[in-house]
Amino acid sequence: MPTKIEKDAITGTETTGHEWDGIKELNTPLPKWWLYTFYATIVFAVIYVILYPAIPLGGGEYTKGVLGFSQRAVLENEMAELHSERSVYMDRFIAASMEEIIEDAELQNYAMAGGRVAFADNCVPCHGAGGAGGPGYPSLADDDWLWGGTLEDIYTTLQNGVRWADNEETRTSQMPAFAVDEILNAGQINDVAEYVLSLSNSASDAQAAERGAVVFAENCAVCHGESGEGMRELGAPKLNDSIWLFGGDKETIVETISKSRGGVMPAWGGRLDDVTLKQLTIYVHSLGGGE
Ligand code: HEC
Ligand code: HEC
Structure with missing residues (x-):
């Protein structure tokens, strides 16, 4: 350390006292704005460490901070709030008949949103986008129904399927194979x-x-x-x-x-919960041919 502070003759700035081959290092002060920002971050960090969880202590432990803040608790609270909001909906939805649901704009929206997603997931491969149908798979968007187009009819068809062997209440009938069974020539x-x-x-x-x-x-x-x-x-x-x-x-x-043909549709009763079945029924009913 130099004992006496030396000033550079040309700039008037103090030197650090270091010298290499006659070149001296200037001790240029940091810009004020930079320095104060730096002090502010130190103050912020100290306050933060006191108030909030900050320093890991190993073994899953950490300094808790005097506010006792926890992101996990915040998330849990938000989830609990969401659940209670939803369960109000769900309770109403479960309690309401399908006729009541289509009269109630809020519940109907809820049914349509869920129904649309469930339809895309489960039904589009056979019935086509928007239920347009195709050879062997009936259109669900027209007035022509095989088994009926009321909410009740659609629900029954969905729940039990058509000619679905695993379901005792499945919709069933069989047109004879008139040539194969030698009924007609x-x-x-x-x-x-x-x-x-x-x-x-x-x-x-x-x-x-x-x-x-x-x-x-x-x-x-x-x-x-x-x-x-x-x-x-x-x-x-x-x-x-x-x-x-x-x-x-x-x-x-x-x-x-x-x-003869004998088209088969799976029973959805055991695969989808009742809320989804109701949503799907209301969605299908709304596609254009609901009775
Ligand atoms: C594996 C193919 C397949 C899937 C997947 C399928 N269906 Fe079907 N669905 C059929 C067939 C085939 C029929 C017609 C059966 C017949 O010949 O009566 C049918 C009939 C129906 C009917 C009766 C139509 C009428 O005119 O009465 C409704 C309603 C229906 N399906 C809705 C759905 C919904 C909603 C889904 C999704 C959850 C779905 N289907 C998934 C094949 C399928
Ligand atoms: C036991 C009842 C039954 C009898 C009897 C019957 N059908 Fe059918 N028929 C059906 C059913 C059910 C379907 C359609 C569903 C399936 O098989 O997938 C059908 C489908 C058809 C279709 C197809 C229609 C379409 O939209 O593509 C034709 C055509 C048809 N039948 C003609 C006849 C003729 C002609 C006879 C008499 C020689 C006859 N059926 C006798 C029940 C019957």
């Missing part, structure tokens, strides 16, 4: 297919259709109705409209009659 199948075409005003051979009408009355009307109006108790589709589950061209109709 090829000529009769051709005729009745022509008659089915005529029901929906598609181009058909009038004579064959006339013969087919007799075959239809004897073999098909029990399920599809006298004039092809369909029957929901049996999930038998309407044949007198232009909406087709499997296809309305002659070839597809002949194949349906010959081999």
Whole structure:
């Protein structure tokens, strides 16, 4: 350490007293703004350490700070608040019938939001985006229902599935495979297919259709109705409209009659909880064809 403070002749700044080959180091003071900011951070750090958890002590221990603050506790409080807010909703949702839910804007929003997500997760692979359907998978967005389009009907279909072997209450019916089971011969199948075409005003051979009408009355009307109006108790589709589950061209109709189809939908009752089933029902009901 130099004993006497020396000033640099040119700048007038004190030197540190260090000298290398005649060059002396200036002891330039730090800028004031920098220095005060630095002091402020020290004061802040000291106060912080006193008030808040700060220094790890090893073994999971740490200085707790006089305020007793804990992020974990804050999170727990927030979660508890959220749960209690939600459970008010949930309790109301669970207690309400589906009819009541669609009357109540708040509950309906809740149902639609949940239903939309559950639909995308579980139903879109078969029923398509927005329930548009496809060959073998009914559209859920139109007025044509196999098993019924009321809230009750949709809920029952969802809960128990269609022809789902693991569920005793599943919706079920089976159209006979008229060729495979040798109930009708090829000529009769051709005729009745022509008659089915005529029901929906598609181009058909009038004579064959006339013969087919007799075959239809004897073999098909029990399920599809006298004039092809369909029957929901049996999930038998309407044949007198232009909406087709499997296809309305002659070839597809002949194949349906010959081999029958037997579409299967899983029962969702055991897989999804009741709140989700209600949400899905309300969502599907809202897609366009709800009754
Ligand atoms: C594995 C494919 C598959 C999945 C996944 C599926 N479905 Fe289906 N669903 C079907 C088939 C096939 C039918 C028609 C069965 C028949 O021929 O009657 C059907 C019928 C329905 C019906 C009756 C339609 C009517 O006209 O009466 C509703 C409602 C329905 N599904 C809703 C849903 C919902 C909601 C989901 C998701 C939770 C879902 N489905 C998932 C295959 C599926
Ligand atoms: C036991 C009841 C039952 C009888 C009898 C029956 N069907 Fe069906 N039919 C159904 C059901 C149920 C479906 C559709 C669901 C499935 O199989 O997936 C169907 C589907 C069809 C379809 C397909 C419709 C579409 O939208 O793609 C045609 C066509 C049809 N039947 C014609 C006939 C004809 C013709 C006869 C008589 C020769 C007949 N059915 C007899 C129950 C029956």
